[in-house]
Amino acid sequence: MITSQSLRRMRRGSRHSAASARAIHDLIVSGPTKKPIIAYGPPGRSAVTGQVATVFGCTGFLGRYLVAKLAKAGTQVIVPYRDEDMKRHLKPMGDLGQIVNMEWDLRNDDQVRECLRHSDIVYNLVSRDYETKNYSFEDVNVTGAAKIASLAQEAKVSRFVHVSHLNASPTSPSKFYATKAKGEEAVRESFPMATIVRPGPIYGYEDRLLRSIATWPSTWKMNNSNTKLRPVHVMDVAQGLTNLIYQPALARTLSLPGPQTFTIEQMFDLVQAITMNPASKAPHLPKFVAKLLARTSDFVWWPVLSPDQVERRYIDDANVEGDWDALGVVPDEIERHAVNYLQSYRAPENMYRPPVIPDSTNRTSPERSYHVMQ
Known part of the structure; x- marks a missing residue:
């Protein structure tokens, strides 16, 4: 018969065994911040990687899949949002406390700082496919990207990942592609160790x-x-971006075209x-x-x-070779x-x-x- 006293002893024993199972490889000291990152628990939704990631542009097409991948691995994800209704579907993607919603505006520096000041890695997926009266290509793809990168450098964030486009070129007749290229240069100036990712046209639901x-x-x-x-599958791009957390900093540009x-x-x-x-x-x-x-x-x-x-x-x-091997992904x-x-x-x-x-x-x-x- 199991008594309450024996049950308490079992619980103390399980806590002791879980603590003693931790080893030096569970402790990671992050880059400029020197912040200790402690991972524990088996891999999966209820694990804790000890990492904090901010995903700007998380309510967009690619962003929702990246948030799902990060949260499933046990990473705490900061979810900056502009519209209350646009971020509700992200909350169930992680365990309790893993998805943290924070309101933000691209033109509000204080809100941007608050969204990234605790993060180990920052993803910038913010983009504009067509211009509006409030935001031009230059505002979002260049000025906004440079601002996020600059504030991440100011906050001593260890890693910065900027998502551009496969066809980004400063001489492109398309204003979208030209500003994407200018945005890459601005990000590199503000955050020299940034990783630039250039996916091709993305397909999915x-x-x-x-x-x-x-x-x-x-x-x-x-x-x-x-x-x-x-064309490239959205799940492949999201997995590649997620894998960057577990790799040394890649201060380079990665092209991710589809295999065909x-x-x-x-x-x-x-x-x-x-x-x-x-x-x-x-x-x-x-x-x-x-x-x-x-x-x-x-x-x-x-x-x-x-x-x-x-x-x-x-x-x-662009007819370029893919850098999928650097991310450990084979595109479908x-x-x-x-x-x-x-x-x-x-x-x-x-x-x-x-x-x-x-x-x-x-x-x-x-x-x-x-x-x-x-």
């Missing part, structure tokens, strides 16, 4: 790639659909094969017509397409996941039919071969 092609095919009918894309190159025409084939909807009969728009329509749509509260996005439809993704091919994100676009009678999609081994052949996904 809330993406602006596969869903956009399925919903608004006419907005992709430019450049004769010959623009080349290198598609033309937009081939992306149309893939989307059509999975959704089983008729091919779009929208004509290919000349560039000046597309820009004119895009400027007109700017007067709408939620523009479907901006003039700068039209410009990007004519720019091929898009065919393995696209059906999960596009099946909801099918008609009811086609919902459970296996899709016939283009064979990835014959992507460059004029006579495309197809296979049935099981």
Whole structure:
């Protein structure tokens, strides 16, 4: 029979064994802050890595997956938010006390300082896909990025990770890509040991790639659909960013393109094969017509397409080698996941039919071969 006294002895014994199981490798002294980081517990949601991460831009597409990965590993995550409703889905991603919500504004230095002053690593995912009356590309991609990096350096944060874009270039005709490149330079000046990450076009459940092609095919009918894309899975990018916590500081630029190159025409084939909807009969728009329509749509509260996005439809993704090995990630091919994100676009009678999609081994052949996904 187990008495209350014996139960207390068992509890004391378990606490003693857990404490004695800790070793010197559980103690990490972080960089400039010299703050001790103590990890304990088995890996997983209820573990404690001892690390604190701030994810600016956490309410966006990539941000929610990064927060989920970090919290699942036992990292405490600071979640800066602007809108109360935009961060509610992040709270259940971690155990009690692991997700810390903090209101912030990009133009408020004190709020930015408060969000990062306890952090061991800071991720900047803040971006602007189109300009608004409140924020321009320059405000967000350059000035805002430099401010966050500068305040992180001031607070002696050990690690800073800035997410840019695969096509970032100071000479790009796209203002978005040009300001992304300027933002990288500004971040490097403010935080010399920063890690710059350049992912390609990202696809997933809330993406602006596969869903956009399925919903608004006419907005992709430019450049004769010959623009080349290198799409990458959001889970691969999020895992790569998470792995940076456990590696020595990488003061370099990491390019993360997808493992395959598609033309937009081939992306149309893939989307059509999975959704089983008729091919779009929208004509290919000349560039000046597309820009004119895009400027007109700017007067709408939620523009479907901006003039700068039209410009990007004519720019091929950079033909560079990926740095996935540095992050310990092997990127997946898009065919393995696209059906999960596009099946909801099918008609009811086609919902459970296996899709016939283009064979990835014959992507460059004029006579495309197809296979049935099981």
